[in-house]
Amino acid sequence: MKKLSVIGIGAGDPDYLTIQAVKALNRVDVFFLMDKGPAKQTLLDLRREICQRYIVDRTYRFVEAYSPERQRGDVDYAASVEDLNRAKQATFERLIDDELSDGQCGGFLVWGDPSLYDSTVRILQSILDEGRCAFEFEVIAGITxxxxxxxxxxxxxxxxxxxxxxxxxxxxxxxxxxxxxxxxxxxxxxxxxxxxxxxxxxxxxxxxxxxxxxxxxxxxxxxxxxxxxxxxxxxxxxxxxxxxxxxxxxx
Ligand SMILES: C[S@@+](CC[C@H](N)C(=O)[O-])C[C@H]1O[C@@H](n2cnc3c(N)ncnc32)[C@H](O)[C@@H]1O
CATH class of the missing domain: 3.30.950.10 (Tetrapyrrole methylase, C-terminal domain)
Structure with a gap:
C-alpha cells in the first residue's frame, strides 16, 4: 500500500516543527512540492532547508509539481475554488500514480497547519472517496x-x-x-x-x-x-x- 504524510511545518520558523513532524519527515521517500506565486522560491527553499536540517541517514527526493491557480477577476468565488480543487485533485492523483511505488511514502509539507485554510486533506479525502487511487494517509499537526x-x-x-x-x-x-x-x-x-x-x-x-x-x-x-x-x-x-x-x- 502507498502511504502519504501531510505534515504541518509551522508558519515560517524551521524551529516551529514538532517532534512528531520530524519523525514523519524521516519516513518520507518523495516530497511533493506544490508552491506557487511570487513567494514560490522562498517557500520552496524553506522546505528544502527543513528536510536538510531534520532528515538523517535517509535518501529522499523532491518532485515539484505545477500547482493550479484559482481563476480571479469577475468570477463566482465558490465555483472558482471548486474548479481549482478539481484541478489540484488531478495533479495529486498523477503524483501518487506516477511518482510513488507500492510501500513508499509521499510527503506534503503544508505551511502552518493542514487544518487551516489549506485544501490538502480535503483533496486526499475526495480522491479516496471517489476510489480512484488506493493509499493510507496521516496528518501531522503544525503551528499555525x-x-x-x-x-x-x-x-x-x-x-x-x-x-x-x-x-x-x-x-x-x-x-x-x-x-x-x-x-x-x-x-x-x-x-x-x-x-x-x-x-x-x-x-x-x-x-x-x-x-x-x-x-x-x-x-x-x-x-x-x-x-x-x-x-x-x-x-x-x-x-x-x-x-x-x-x-x-x-x-
Ligand atoms: C492559505 S493560508 C494558509 C494558512 C496556514 N495553513 C496556517 O496554518 O497558518 C495563508 C494565509 O495564512 C497567513 N499566514 C501564513 N503564514 C504567515 C506568516 N508567517 N505570517 C503572517 N501570516 C501568515 C496569511 O494570512 C496568509 O494569507
Missing part, C-alpha cells in the same frame, strides 16, 4: 500562523470566556463577521481592517511572522491603521509578496 502571531505579540487569542472567530479579509470587507469579541483575519489582499468602524478596536498585526523579515504592529486601530497600511505596501514592494495575519479585539 495564528498561534505564531499570538505568541509574537504575547497575547491570548480569546478574551476571558469569549469566543474567537477566524475568517478571511474578503469576509471582513463584506461585513460578514459574527459577534465574537475576538476575530482573526487571514488572506487579506485588500486592507480589510479599514472597514472596521470602531476606531477603539485593538489590532495585533503581523507579517512574515516567525521569519527574519517579521514585522509586528499593535495598537488602537484608529492610531495604527495608517502605519499598517504603509508597512504592508512597503513590505510588498520590497519582497514582491506579503503574508500577514491580524487579531482584532473589540473594545
Amino acid at each position: 500562523s495564528v498561534q505564531a502571531l499570538a505568541a509574537q505579540h504575547k497575547v491570548p487569542l480569546n478574551s476571558i470566556g469569549g469566543s474567537l472567530e477566524i475568517t478571511t479579509g474578503r469576509r471582513l470587507a463584506a461585513g460578514q463577521v459574527g459577534d465574537s469579541p475576538s476575530v482573526v483575519v487571514m488572506l487579506d489582499a485588500e486592507d480589510a481592517y479599514r472597514q472596521v468602524s470602531d476606531p477603539d478596536t485593538h489590532i495585533y498585526w503581523g507579517a512574515y511572522v516567525g521569519t527574519p523579515d517579521e514585522i509586528l504592529i499593535a495598537g488602537r486601530l484608529g492610531d495604527v491603521a495608517d502605519d499598517i497600511e504603509l508597512a504592508r505596501k512597503a513590505a510588498r514592494q520590497a519582497n514582491g509578496w506579503i503574508m500577514d495575519t491580524y487579531l482584532l479585539r473589540k473594545p
Whole structure:
C-alpha cells in the first residue's frame, strides 16, 4: 500500500516543527512540492532547508509539481475554488500514480497547519472517496500562523470566556463577521481592517511572522491603521509578496 504524510511545518520558523513532524519527515521517500506565486522560491527553499536540517541517514527526493491557480477577476468565488480543487485533485492523483511505488511514502509539507485554510486533506479525502487511487494517509499537526502571531505579540487569542472567530479579509470587507469579541483575519489582499468602524478596536498585526523579515504592529486601530497600511505596501514592494495575519479585539 502507498502511504502519504501531510505534515504541518509551522508558519515560517524551521524551529516551529514538532517532534512528531520530524519523525514523519524521516519516513518520507518523495516530497511533493506544490508552491506557487511570487513567494514560490522562498517557500520552496524553506522546505528544502527543513528536510536538510531534520532528515538523517535517509535518501529522499523532491518532485515539484505545477500547482493550479484559482481563476480571479469577475468570477463566482465558490465555483472558482471548486474548479481549482478539481484541478489540484488531478495533479495529486498523477503524483501518487506516477511518482510513488507500492510501500513508499509521499510527503506534503503544508505551511502552518493542514487544518487551516489549506485544501490538502480535503483533496486526499475526495480522491479516496471517489476510489480512484488506493493509499493510507496521516496528518501531522503544525503551528499555525495564528498561534505564531499570538505568541509574537504575547497575547491570548480569546478574551476571558469569549469566543474567537477566524475568517478571511474578503469576509471582513463584506461585513460578514459574527459577534465574537475576538476575530482573526487571514488572506487579506485588500486592507480589510479599514472597514472596521470602531476606531477603539485593538489590532495585533503581523507579517512574515516567525521569519527574519517579521514585522509586528499593535495598537488602537484608529492610531495604527495608517502605519499598517504603509508597512504592508512597503513590505510588498520590497519582497514582491506579503503574508500577514491580524487579531482584532473589540473594545
Ligand atoms: C492559505 S493560508 C494558509 C494558512 C496556514 N495553513 C496556517 O496554518 O497558518 C495563508 C494565509 O495564512 C497567513 N499566514 C501564513 N503564514 C504567515 C506568516 N508567517 N505570517 C503572517 N501570516 C501568515 C496569511 O494570512 C496568509 O494569507
